[in-house]
Amino acid sequence: MSAAPGRRPIVPFLRLPPDGEPYLAGQRCTACRAVFLGRRLACGRCTARGPFEEIRLSRSGTLWVYSIVHQSSPGVPVPYVAAIVDLPEGLSVRCNLIDVARRWR
Ligand SMILES: [Zn+2]
Structure with missing residues (x-):
């Protein structure tokens, strides 16, 4: 996997193509087509030991739950x-949302 010069992914399943938009890479079981984040030794659904194929995950999804964090480690903007x-x-991603309109007080 290559990344744009000067950019490094902060998680191993983030792809930063030099000529395109960043995206998350999923690992899809070729036996049952279940999708996971990160490298897998076996499928959590069908227990097959692979192979897994890398797929590009969607850049949008459905918000399941969120929390507004007002206190964090020193140096982390809140x-x-x-x-x-x-x-x-078919998988969930823990993330921080950005570019969200500020409507809380
Ligand atoms: Zn499977």
């Missing part, structure tokens, strides 16, 4: 929105 988002591929 508030921010911690969330779990369900992706159409």
Whole structure:
């Protein structure tokens, strides 16, 4: 996997193509088509030991739950929105939401 010069992914399943939009990479079981984040030794659904194929995950999903964080580690700007988002591929991603209109007080 290559990344744009000067950019490094903060998680192993983040792809930063030099000529395109960042995306998350899922691992799909070729036996049952279940999708996971991160490398797998075996499928959590059918227990097959692979192979797994990498797929590009959707860049949008359905917000499942969120929390507005007002206190964090020193140096971390607050508030921010911690969330779990369900992706159409059938998995959930723990993430921080950005570019969300600020409507809380
Ligand atoms: Zn499977």
